[in-house]
Every structure is written in structure tokens, then in C-alpha cells.
Amino acid sequence: MELTVGPNQFFWKAEEWGALYQDLATAPVERLVLGELVCSKRLPFYQNAILPALETLVDAGKEVLLTSLALVTLKRERKMTAELAEAGVEVEINDLTALAHLPEGARFAVGPLVNVYNEGTLAWLATKGAKRVCLPPELPLASVETLVRAGQEMGLAVEVWGHGRVPLAISGRCYHARLHGRIKDNCLFACEDDPDGLEVDTTDGKPFLSMNGVQTLSDSCASMAYQIETLRDIGVSALRLSPQSVGFVETCGLYRRRLNGEIDADTLSDELVKVSGGMRLSDGFLTGERGADWSGKAA
Amino acid sequence: MVMEIVCPAGTPAALRAAVKAGAHTIYCGFADETNARNFPGLNFSRAEMAEGIAFAHARGAKVLVAINTYPRAGDESLWHAAVADAETAGADAVILADLGLLAYAAGNHPNLRRHLSVQAAAANADIINFYGAEFGVKRVVLPRVLSVPEIAAINKETEIETEVFVFGGLCVMAEGRCSLSSYATGLSPNMNGVCSPASHVDYVEDAGALSAKLGGYTIHAVGADEPAPYPTLCKGCFTAGEKTAHLFEDPVSLNAEHLIPQLAKAGVTALKIEGRQRSRSYVAQVVKNFRAAVEAVDQGRALPEGMLARLSEGQAVTTGAYKKTWR
């Protein structure tokens, strides 16, 4: 199985953003998706860092794609999305609007925020030129298995969410701004203070979700630590690792060692918690009763 | 032209009540996972659907069949059958969200009119026109993330009819793009047609206070005399940083009746009422109000006084994203 680094979902300073990809140039991953997924207002702050990062990564032999925004509504966002198609880099669509702008027959990838739940949708995307699809994180194993098989017949690689806080929802409303008593248009970039999202707890103190501007993620970090063999056996082509602010390069290395059979699931999950500074893990969407469940040992 | 009132019906009785109360159009679904209100005791058998459609047609009303969940891999035939059965039953259109299902319906049931469900969250003119070109979609139900001026702008750029929600439950997230429910319960709108399902709700009443949990997560607790909203995840009370509040949305429901004249000016074709899970009495009440309102707007009269808030969740209402400051 290959490793794909998904687009950074959070708002980081340009230097930190650039530094991550500098470090990832030597990380044991095959593919990276760059660009702004969550909020168009963030892009100007690090836009100039994207091209250098892209060049560094391509020079290092990595496959690089550019993501579309997850939700396109404003005129400016439509323009951004249209321009993506002209960038000369393969696009990962995370809102179908991007597909509307791609030239007929262009090769593209489909990200986890596009609703691909069944073979019919997969087939339709394949006829449009999709070569790689990262499935929505909420899909259970049975669906993944069916879609991988269908994908193989269509010459389409299927990837699953392997690691990272799970993107659960996208909204027109900015929750970071709301938390600070502001509206989205005057958000003052409140999300910048939370490089891994802001923890949202229940009123009785149970960690639950994570707030990231217009996006809502899980509190727990999904990890396929215990599902690697299963996923490999059914033919999943790649695991997607989603960037976090602490210990991400080490995280990529750990997954590679797990894929190589050098460490087991227990060791991987222990190490993931260690290098991240204590994240909670989950893998329930794939095999559990619900997304928040974890099949490994309790923390 | 009078704006079309599109009204929910969770049961045949609600459908009849809606037709009698003056709904131009009713939307409903089959009693299975193919529709996004797959709630206990709700929805239509095949026979009930055919009877309901005949009842509506005899009185000049239309019926739309919502098949707006995302078909499960390996089980698409259930959704394909729903499309075929809707056509057989005489449906005026089907409301679909899934790309694969749209392609299937366009290919196999070309004469069955296709509407794009709000669950597809098509939020700009480019993607709306794309759905029109690819699948022959004639109408799109707009996601609840757009302001009135944005809706007007969309209508200027597309020939496809637009339908917008004016009353009832309010999704805070872009519809069809939310897995909060399955994260907490394993069941989601996209896969199972339920959000924050009743099967995973626990109400605990203690000394007059009522605590509502979903999948073991406390969504909110209210005092003895406070309104008790259903524990819908995104309307819960949570803590982030120093703040404990309804961080995503207050327990409010949408009421845009006062915006009807603006929505008419914005080129909207149809006004949609949420609530297939509500009673026949609710449905009739809301329809009467909105029918009177669109007639008034059409004749250039002032809107009748609203009396809908009592029917609303938590008895508080919002105009949601239609006003830009909501964001």
C-alpha cells in the first residue's frame, strides 16, 4: 500500500506550512495533496508558499496534486476553482464544482469530501476521468471492499482515510468566528490559534469534536493501525494521512514501518499517541459500531 | 405567478391533510433507507404511494418522491427499484442526490422528471448547471448555506428552477456532507436516512431537569420549565476553550416567511417546508399559512401575520443563512 498525505485541513502560518512540506520531501510517502481545502479566506496568507513546496516535492520524486475547496459558494471561490483547472497540476476535487471546470477527459482525483458511496457513482466518476478516489471516511469495511473491487475493474485506485482527525462536516457558517462573537466576513482569522482545531467537549467534560473554522472534525484521530492487513488484502491502494502540527513527519515514518511489517499495530498506536503529544485514537467508521469507537487497547 | 408550496408528508394522512390545506406539491418517501427521513413509523409503502399520488392528482396537486440517501455499495438495486416504483406510482418527479443514482435515473427513466436534492448541496451556479447538463436535472433544492442575494445571483445564471427551504428544521452544515451523526451513533443521513436517530437518544429526567444524550454524548440539559429541543447533534450545548454554549447553532428552526417577497424577487420557483417527521396537524397548519402568504405576495398584499413560531423547535426561530450575518 502507498501513503498519500492529504491537504492540511488547518490554518497555519506560511512558514510552518512551508516547513512541513520541506520535511515531507524526504518522508516515506508517495503522494501529497496541497492547497486549501477548508476556507478560501486562508489561502492568501500562504499562497506564495505553494509553488515552492510543489517544486521541492516534485524534485524529490513525489506525486503532487492540488485540492479544490470543500465548499464553493462565493464568486471569488468559483474563480479560484476554475483557475485550479489551468494550473497544470492534477486536481483532487473535494467539491464537484471543480469537476464542472475541468476540461473534458482530463485526468483527476477525487477526495474524501465527495460523496462516493457506491459503484454507480464510482463508474460515473471513472467515465469523467477519475483515476484515484479517496473514499468518505464514514464508509464501513463492506462498502470499501465492494468499491475497491469495482474500482479495480475500472482502472481506478481506491484510497481510504488512514490517519488524522476525521472531517465530519462543512458549513457556510464559521464556528471559530461565532465562538469569538464575530461573523464569517469579519472573522479576524480566529482559527489560526488552533493548528489542530479547537477541542469541543460535552458539558460533562467528554472530548467529542474539533472545530476548524467552517469545518467540524472528530476529536479523535482516526488510525487504521489495526486494519492495515485487512485493507491491504482487499486491495486498497493507499492510506491517506492527514497533517497535524506535532509529530507528523514521524507519523508518516511510523505508518511506513507498519506497512513494511517492522512494527505491529500496538506499537504503532502507542507511538502515534507519543509523537502527537497524547491524541485519542478511533477507527470505528470502518469496523466499529460508530465512528468514535476504537478497536485497539484503551488509552 | 404564485410561488409553489412544497410540503412534507411522512404518512398518507399527512399527505391528504396537506393537499386539503392547499399545498401545490407534496414530497414523501418510501418506508426504507432510500429516503432521508427514514424514521420509525413514517413513510409510504408502494401501495400507499400510488394511492397518495392518485389522491393528490385528483385534487390538482403534485407528488415528488424523495430518494435522496446515498445508495449502499453492493445494494444499489434497492434504490434503483425505488426510482422505478416512483415512476410506476405516477410520481411527478424524483428528488435525488447521488451521482450514480442520477446517472441511473437519467439513463433508465428518462421521462421521469429529476430534481436535485438538498442532500447534494449544490451551492453555486456552475455546479447547478453541470447537474442540468449531465443528468437533465430540472430543479435544484438549494442548500441552506446561501444568502438571499446569492440565491438571486444563482437564478440569474441558470435556467434550472430553484426551490428553497422556508420553514422547519435547519441543517447547520452543508447537507449531505455531514457525518456527525454516524460518528456518534453509527447511523448517518447519507447512509441510513437518519440524523441523530431516536434509537440512540436517551432522555434522563432528574429533579425537573432533562438531560438529552445521543450515543452516550450529552447534547444538552435543560431546566424544569425550559423548552426541550430534540438532541440534534449540531444544536447541542458544548464547551470549547472558555465558552460553554450552542457552539454550532442554537436550538432554533427556520422561519423565512417574512422573506417570501424577497425570495420571489430572487427568482425562486418553489418554497419548501421541512418536516416529514411532523404530524398531519402540523403539516396542515404550516401549509395554510404559507399558501396564504404566497397568495398575498402574488397579489401585492401585505403578508398575513405569522403564527408559526409555536410549531417550531424550542419555540425560537431564525432566518438562517438567508441573512448573511448568520455565517
Next chain:
Amino acid sequence: MEHQDALTIPRFPSLLARTLRYLPLAPVSLALTRLTQNMAKQNAAMFRRLGAHDHACFLLDPTDLPVTLCLEPRGGHPKVSLHRHPPAADARIAGPLAALIGLVHGAYDGDALFFSRDLVIEGDTAAALALRNAVDDAELDLSAEVEALSGPFAQPLHKLIELAERRTGVALTRHEEDFLW
């Protein structure tokens, strides 16, 4: 955000409620079971609507009366019993008698009553919802059902209904979706 006054639901007069403490429960339970079985014959669809919950046990608890009603649909062969001390059940729906009967007659909306706290649901919420939706679809008219009832069971129910109608202003007949709020 705007708020609006809640609707007022009539309460069963407490003096009258107290007299119900001395009501013999067994004959009334039998009468209600008979009534419900008659309704089941004419409303098979209502029981089908319960789906997986058609063998659940429901407590209907009029909070202004000293008795609780236990309804067991038993897959279309329902049984009803009255209790002074409610037994264990899958779901409990509690509220003023007027609210419970108004729900059956389509005079009130269950969600609205629940939001306003006039109605409390405990236990298996899905079962309670299924029952509410099934009943809403059935367009029942309890007093017509009672009228249709004859024989020894009819007498106590007729009496009870008459008493209640006179004293409470409760919606005892089906409303053609015209509203009490």
C-alpha cells in the same frame, strides 16, 4: 431569533382526578382492551407502521390523572391495562390527558408538545416515535370508537368519557386538522 408564547393545554380538574383513585381498574382495562382490539381490526395499517416496535410495551401516562395506561400492541392483537403503580415498559409517554388525546385526534403536533415540555418521552425513543407516527396516520376518533362499542364493556367507558367531556374541554373527538393552538 424570536420567541412566542406556548400554547395552553387544559388540565384535568384535580378534584375529578382524585375521584378516579377509586375507579375499579380491571373492568376499565378490559373495556379498553376490547376497544383497542376493535380499532386494530379496522386499522391494520396502524400496527404495520409500528414495524419492529409492534411487540413493545408503551406506558401512556396522563400526568393529571392518578392512573397510567399500559399499551401492548402484540403485533396487532393489542392489550391495554390501567395501573395505579406503572409497571416497567419500553417507552413512557407522559403529559396531560388533553395532550395525549389531542395527539391521537390530530389536534396537536407531537414535536411541538415535546419542545414545549408538555410531553415527556422516556425509554425507547424510537418506539415512542413509531407509535406517535402510526397513531397520527390512523386518523382515529376515540369517541366514535367508544360509540361503536357495545356490550358490558361499553358502560364504564361511556361514563368516563361523558364525565371528562363535561368537565375538561378536552378534544374528545377527531379534529379535521383544525387547531386548538
